[in-house]
């Protein structure tokens with residue numbers, strides 16, 4: 001066992017918020033189906049998907065109900081069998097109304113050709129192209145939160161190659177344990193998935209980065225990998241945002257992705273463990289992405305849990321499964337406490353990118369009163385991108401967009417470390433987001449003219 | 450139980466949690482760090498030392514309170530602890546026999562002029578305690594440079610104490626008169642006594658060891674970073690070391706320079722003041738070196754025997770420039 005000091009980490013900044021992994025020992029449970037699912041038509045970054053069903057249609061589990069709208073897009077499937085009740089705009093986890101397909105749940109009948117057994121399949125003799133087709137058909141997107149279509153990341157641009165596949169098992173967000181449980185319970189599937197990706201990317205090396213607070217998962221995967229070569233497990237220091245893509249690359253292979261560039265620039269491709277297990281299911285089992293693992297947790301929740309949940313399940317259904325919303329709850333967050341979004345309604349559905357539902361007590365939900373900046377530089381010390389958040393806040397506040405751009409505001413990964421750290425309780429990231437929006441607009445206009 | 454319809458959810462952007470560091474916590478850590486030096490000053494300067502510390506703290510709190518409440522019409526900011534720190538630091542910088550009204554005028558300048566006219570905590574370009582001290586030094590040079598000699602554990606009140614010069618001015622004057630370093634050192638307390646604080650000087654700056662302990666506590670608690678104190682002390686040590694190696698008979702050793710005068714107090718407590726010092730690590734190193742160079746130059750060639758206060762105030766003035774020129778180490782911008 002490596003000592004805490006020798007663990008690798010990223011080069012700059014970082015914080016250590018209380019881990020609060022309350023559900024770390026709760027095995028993954030299958031959540032019973034709800035009465036209705038509301039499935040947002042587009043659950044990926046990139047081009048919107050196009051609806052291909054209409055009201056009244058009968059659908060099966062795994063049936064495509066919205067087709068990818070281009071290369072950087074993904075199919076959306078029905079996660080239940082039943083009848084399309086309506087296709088309307090509904091409030092999703094972002095707080096905005098988005099096109100949504102509501103399906104009345106009548107059963108759990110799957111489309112043809114899906115292997116629903118638990119048996120581990122390690123080889124079907126598929127060609128690379130056949131495997132890629134299965135991934136595209138299955139609508140796989142990054143399950144770590146960004147929801148970027150996975151097949152795009154598996155298609156390196158001309159002239160670039162992937163030397164190392166980096167697997168993100170960091171789960172640096174406090175509270176969340178979905179990836180942790182997945183690694184513990186579905187490690188064998190994960191490893192087959194990694195091999196699929198190595199083959200597709202033609203890469204001979206894979207590194208699984210896991211924060212050192214998940215020793216059981218590290219040990220488990222090391223055991224499973226004993227007789228394998230080319231795949232290594234790298235325990236990482238428990239430091240937020242270790243799971244940020246650029247930070248993880250820096251921590252595992254020591255390289256620094258240049259500002260504005262993609263990981264492939266340094267020969268790396270990063271995928272989250274959940275995504276890789278979904279790819280295993282797509283390729284070896286013919287199974288589309290209709291469910292995911294999600295943590296439901298909070299200090300006042302009596303039995304924090306990890307569920308296997310169908311996409312489109314309302315958050316309220318999840319909360320009922322852990323005993324309902326506790327008295328005095330203030331905020332319900334889709335995701336972790338550092339980067340998650342506060343929900344405006346519990347009717348919002350679980351989507352492909354949802355990793356956790358965190359219920360915060362009213363007393364935890366209120367921000368402390370902000371006072372003047374004392375220039376303690378602690379925000380600078382915490383920033384993993386080497387920015388000066390106190391200064392970005394000032395330029396954001398004053399709409400000095402050129403100055404914000406000069407101070408590299410667009411490099412900000414919105415990790416929230418600066419706001420978390422500030423002893424003056426300044427909402428630094430709020431202002432930085434404002435500056436980023438402004439600078440983004442300015443850059444688009446500049447490229448037009 | 451929860452239909453979602455009638456829930457009233459709090460909605461705000463991420464992050465949804467905050468660390469437990471607050472400004473009062475940081476300020477109180479500084480106060481704790483000052484305790485060893487305060488205790489030593491009372492041991493050596495007795496009730497007179499205590500009187501200066503109490504008066505100076507009290508006056509600073511009073512001035513802050515009165516100005517905030519009655520001139521600026523804002524709520525009291527005493528609870529953040531910063532006025533108390535300024536008060537203690539100002540007291541540390543005074544001789545133990547300074548009259549109360551002079552201490553009061555120092556407090557008015559420190560809090561009223563150097564801090565609150567600029568908008569209060571977070572906005573003052575200069576370290577308030579140092580502005581207060583330098584104001585007193587320039588206005589009352591005689592009183593501010595007459596140092597009662599320490600009398601260990603003598604708690605008699607107001608009795609006329611024997612006064613004398615500080616070690617640093619004995620050396621400076623002596624060398625000017627052409628005396629050799631050896632004969633000067635013979636007149637002074639031993640280096641051990643100097644390090645412990647058994648020497649004449651401002652009440653809070655005499656005990657290098659107590660200040661060092663407090664400084665290490667601040668480093669350990671991550672209230673300050675190492676960059677400024679280390680670069681400051683190293684710079685003084687290196688420059689005075691080179692000069693000393695060239696001619697040890699005509700110059701004081703680097704150890705003497707490190708452990709006498711206001712250097713420890715300055716390096717750990719004054720030059721690390723958040724508000725008036727640079728933000729980035731590189732900027733802090735530059736700043737520390739600048740403080741070191743100026744301190745040595747003033748000590749060796751200036752009109753005043755001690756250069757720490759002036760050096761830090763001068764460097765305070767360069768802080769905006771340093772902040773502009775030395776940005777934090779960036780991620781993803783290394784030359785390929």
Ligand code: SF4
Nearest residue numbers: 373374376377379422
């Ligand atoms: S952490 Fe807060 S108080 Fe400290 S410099 Fe940054 S913005 Fe200012």
Ligand code: SF4
Nearest residue numbers: 383412413415416418
């Ligand atoms: S939110 Fe942006 S500015 Fe703040 S610490 Fe993270 S990367 Fe740096």
